[in-house]
Amino acid sequence: MRKAAVTTVSTVAGVILLLSLKPHQNPAPDTTASPPPSGTPGASSSSAPKEHKPSSGGASGTYTGSVINTSYGPVQVSVTLSHGRITTVKALRTPSDRPRSQQIAADAVPRLTQEALSAQSAHIDAVSGATYTSEGYARSLQSALDRAGV
Incomplete structure (x- = not known):
């Protein structure tokens, strides 16, 4: 009988521990994102980054992403493209x-x-210890790529 009680208590404690470990959640999009810029149909700053494959003869030029407000401050990037390929990304x-x-x-x-630059898209991994900055960077980069139409 004692073994059954110890086993039950151990199992319950293990389940409670597992339930208390929650995966990291992204900040609520409604509170951290700036509204989509006017005149950019279909651009949504609250969507997850999408992977873009450059095409030959794609867009060229420098495009500025939206300002993404994070818990620690704003993040904004610009991207320079040459024939649809990302050549430079600059944190503004x-x-x-x-x-x-x-x-x-x-x-x-x-x-x-x-x-x-390696991924040639905004589909990038977050830097450990800089989660909010990483998410803001990726979202601003995605909005710049959306403006470029790639």
Whole structure:
């Protein structure tokens, strides 16, 4: 009888532990995203990043993404395309109101830029420890790619 009680208590404790571990949730899109820019039909800043495959003869030029407001400050990027291929991504705004936010952005932005250049899309992995900055970066990059029509 004692073994059954210990087993039951252990099982219940294990289930409670598992239920208390929740996967990381994205911030609510309604509170962190700026509204889609006017004149850009179909652009949604609250959608998940979509992967874009460059096509030959695609768009060329520099396009600025939307400002994405995160819990730690705004993020905005611009992207330069040459025939539909991403050649440069530049962070125009990053969280900078606190020294720690500046430090995180200084570490994360070069890694995010390299990831975007390698992926040739806004479908990039977040930098550990810079989740909000990473999400803002990817969403702003996606809005710039949407404006370019790629």
